[in-house]
Amino acid sequence: MCLYLLWALPSPGQLTREPPSTSSALYDRSGAPLYYFYQDQHRIPVPLAQVSQAAIDATLAIEDQAFFHHPGFSLSGILRALLNNFSNEASLEGGSTITQQLVKNRLLSNERSIVRKLKELVLALWVELLYSKKQILEMYLNTVSYGGAVLGIEAASWHYFDKPAAELTVAEGALLAGLLKAPGYYNPFGPRPKLALRRQRQVLRAMRDAGFLSRGQFDAFSGEAPQLVSGSVRMRAPHFVMYLRPLLLEQFGAERLYSGGLQIRSTLDLSLQERTQKRVSDFVDSMFRFRVGNGAVLVTEPGSGQILAMVGSVDYFDAANDGQVNVVQQYRQPGSTVKPLTYAMALERGRTPMSLLDDTPVAYEIPDEESYQPRNDDKVFRGPVTLKEALASSYNVPAVKELASIGVLDYVEKAREVGIDWENQTPYRYALTLGSAEVSMLELAQMYSTFANLGVPVAPDPLLEVTDLHGQVLYENRCASAREDCPGEAVFRPETAFLINDILSDNAARAPTFGRSSDLYIRGHQVAVKSGTTDYQRDNWAVGYTSDWLVAAWIGNNDGRSMRFIHSGSHGASTLWNQVMRDVLMLTQPHRFPVPGNIVSRRVCAVPLLADCAVCQQVTEQYFVTGTGPASNCAAVTTAAGLSEAGKAPGSTAP
Structure with a gap:
């Protein structure tokens, strides 16, 4: 029987050879956690050195005070448990040591039988021979359940207190240690939260009796109620996280993402993200009288495509107003924000900024349809105007005439080269240059990066580095550290891109439409920017950039309801754009575009x-x-x- 028992035992080496399911961690660029990806078990392994001593002491006091002195089991504990079984009384410590609990959780089942208990005792002795006490305690703290899907003290610390286990206080550590006996029963977010506090005082009393706390400390901590958080796995920058998740699934697979313990460092700047989220929320609140229900902002570094902030709506968690819809990814009409593409193509075909364009009435005959007669927004025709003024002041008629000269099919192909896919949006018409076909904000960001990069488009990129549990690099964004490693080929000559930059940053050239004091102007910096408004005031845009920053802003309503009159230069998306662009420019030197x-x-x-x-x-x-x-x-x-x-x-x- 003994030989069979030994033969049937699992090897304790599995404790290190086969680590349990581990959540994958997503961080911002500086290491701040954004979210943990997991399915059935949320577990974040950490070294014992990264667990506060207070939490360790609380666990030892209530679970196994003699842990550092017994060989893997406690005879007195076993006898006490047997006695309690006969007397049907609750036990403060229970009968199993920490080593036995580790063996049961990792190597055995929860079956209640004499055979299973014998296996547990033998394996506990075996584990104590193979591993040090600190190794055993570390494995235990990283695998024990703290309620629901939360396994391990690091995941529990974030779940209940929104902080790493290294920062747990005595009161917080005592509350977590109290959960171990019956996590569902003592859950502070359950139907009887007072039980968790009562159990916490029991742990504090055990810490005093074990010598971990003085009587004065016990009295002080007994009156301290830990500050709990929501009790759910929090998600910072939720639109960004949900944008990134399918990309990670495609690249690494579900098993690796949800249980492989990937360490994912993203391009996001959490501090900028939170400031931008507040900007969007406050601005949309201030625009209530204009029937503006939502807003979105994307901030990127155009040279590398790194996404620094992504705010997809006013409030992701506002389900009643479709807050989870990420407008940054949605396809909407862009209005005049696509006009620079038309004029860049015109410059490549021999135009200059001072070329005269004809702003006069025109009609285009379309088979089986009414003729197309473009109009300027103010219904005024100005006669001959320079290309520079036509683009900067966003006149419609010259843009349509330039597209007619260029050819719609060539225009659609060039749009594809800069990141905009209109292949399935037919029929193609001259109104394309006025924003008749839908684009996403991500596509607009790539198009405008072409000009910021003097002709080279760079797609938005959300990742810096991905490593596995052992630190092996699975993905590295080389473009983040070396511009020459960024993908992309020039689709415009550098001088063409520079001329577009100069036109879009010329405050005098846009003055006929927007005035000289509009929100499209930022004093002290040369910033290129283009606004756009769609028919019936459904969408209002502003996209602007320097060599180092690109900010795209949108306001409107998810359901396409019209806003009241929005003036792009004074109180529309340009105001929101101006606020965010100033945020990113405030610590930089005055910007000028490099001249080829x-x-x-x-x-x-x-x-x-x-x-x-x-x-x-x-x-x-x-x-x-x-x-x-x-x-x-x-x-x-x-x-x-x-x-x-x-x-x-x-x-x-x-x-």
């Missing part, structure tokens, strides 16, 4: 078709690609037909 080597500056007349600086009312500095601008320092702009008028000789000045 083949860009030259020329003084030109700002009034169309007036070539002579002597009669020009306003002369401005404008950038041109070498060989495309005027030859003199005060020359005429290019006419609508693409011809240049003669200007003054180099060196001449205007009055």
Whole structure:
């Protein structure tokens, strides 16, 4: 019988060879925990050195005061348990040592029989021969149940107190140790929370009797009620976490994500995330009279694509208002925010910022449909305008005419190259440049990164590094540390991207529509930005960037209800965008976009078709690609037909 018993025993080596299911931890870029992925068991193993001494003392006092002195079992404890079984009285300590409990939890079943108890005793002795007392205590604290799916003291500490086990106080450690006897019965979030506090005082009394606390300390801690949190596994930056989860499942699989103990360091900046979330919530609250029900913001680093903040709604946990819908991922009409793509293509095809475009009525005949007659938002036609003013002031008619010249199919292909997929959105029409086809905020961020990166689009990226339980690197974002390792090929020439940057950051050029004091302007920094509003005021956007930061903002309603009149320059998404962009710029030096080597500056007349600086009312500095601008320092702009008028000789000045 004894030989059979020994032969049938599992090997204690399994305790280290086959670690139990471990939750995968998701952190922000600095190591702050965002969420733990698990299915049936939430467990976060930590070294014994990362458990507070107070929590260790509380556990030893109530579970096994003689732990460091017995060989794996306690004869007196076994006798006391047998006596209690006959007397039907509750026992404070119970009959099993910590080593026996570890063996039962990890190597045996919960079957109640003499054979199972004998196996437990033999294995306890065996475990004590193989492992040190500290190793046994560490394995126990990392596997014991603290209620429901919560296993191990680190997971319990976060679950009940929102802090690591290293920071547990005496009162907190005593409450957790009290749960071990019957986690469901003593659950502080259960129907009888006072039982948890009564049990905590029993643990404190045991700590006093065992010499872990003085009488004065016992009196002090007995009156302290620990500050509990919600009792659920908290999720910081929830829209970001839920955005990342399917990506992790696809890359690493469900088993590895939910039980493999992955250590996932994301690109998110939790401090910025929380500030941005408050910005969105406060702003939407302030816009109640304009029938604005929701808002969203995405902050990225355009050079690497790193997602620094993702706020998908006012409140993720507001189920009544569809708070879990992540607007950053939703497809909505972008309004005029896609116009820069049209003008970048025009610049590549020979236009300059001072090329004259025709802002006059036009009608496009479409078979079996009414003719398409684009209008500007203010219903005004301005005649010849420069390309720079047309883009900066967001006139509709010149943009549509430029798209007609470029060709819709070429435009859709270029959109794909910068990250926008319109392949399945048909039929294609000239209103594409006005935002008639839907995009996501993530796609817009990639498109605008093209200009910030002088022609190279970089897709948003949420991960920095993923390692397994043993520290082996499974994924490393090399782009995060070396820009040359970032994926992506140039889809525009650097000078084209720079000219778009210059136009979108020129406050004077957008003044005809937005004024000189709009929220699209940030004093002291050169910041490129474009706003957009869709038909019937359903969506309002602002997307802006520097070389190092990109901020996209949206306001509207999830169900597409119209807002009241939103002015993009004064109280729409541009205001929210301005607030968040200022947050990220406040600690940086004044920003200027880098100028490519083949860009030259020329003084030109700002009034169309007036070539002579002597009669020009306003002369401005404008950038041109070498060989495309005027030859003199005060020359005429290019006419609508693409011809240049003669200007003054180099060196001449205007009055």
